[in-house]
Amino acid sequence: MKKQFEILNTEVVYPGFFRMKKYRLKHTLFAGGWSAEISRELIMRGNCVAVLLYDPQTDEVVLIEQFRVGAISQPDKAWMTEIVAGAIEEGETAEQVAYRESMEEADCEIQELMVINEFYTTPGGSSEKITLFCGKIDSTRVGGIHGLDDEDEDILVRAVHFDEAYKMLENREIESAIPIIAIQWLALNRQQLKQKWLKTE
DSSP states (O other), X not given: OOOOEEEEEEEEEEESSSEEEEEEEEEBOTTSSBOOOEEEEEEEOOOEEEEEEEETTTXXXXXXXXXXXXXXXXXXGSEEEEOEEEEXXXXXXXXXXXXXXXXXXXXXXXXXXXXXXXXXXXXXXXXXXXXXXXXXXXGGGOOEEEOOGGGTOOEEEEEEEHHHHHHHHHTTSOOOHHHHHHHHHHHHHHHHHHHHHHHTO
């Protein structure tokens, strides 16, 4: 099967903070031939960055908590536990955003940075693609309330031991996909990462 699609028409149906486009298109089928014309809405979200901030000396990760409108249907879940993240602005690299957002959201300076993976968060309805990093930090002064006033950010920051973070994941205290992916990655790679980063000190 040769995978192809044809866009028949696009229109902007909502021009707000997140633009939404409506596509009319068709695509080839696994069984052969072409699909009928289909209509799909797509939230036009730019590419983003997330950073798991990790201190190999204390074996702690930095978690943040903030209000999220996406969870508003469950009021007790509306404040979500996450990791540092933000959008890539025009002219920025993913690495630059990782360093910037870590300072803005957690007042935390990254000493060393490595890519974990890249992935689409919700490809059924959003164009957002995430570059997920792990950043080496000193967690001894981590904590407090941070974020940018002009972006209405109100972010509670804390450092927790890896074991506690993983228990939060198991207990469903962490329900956002990006920190789940990051913490599970760290569970698989933690010993190697500690050996690598502690050797360089």
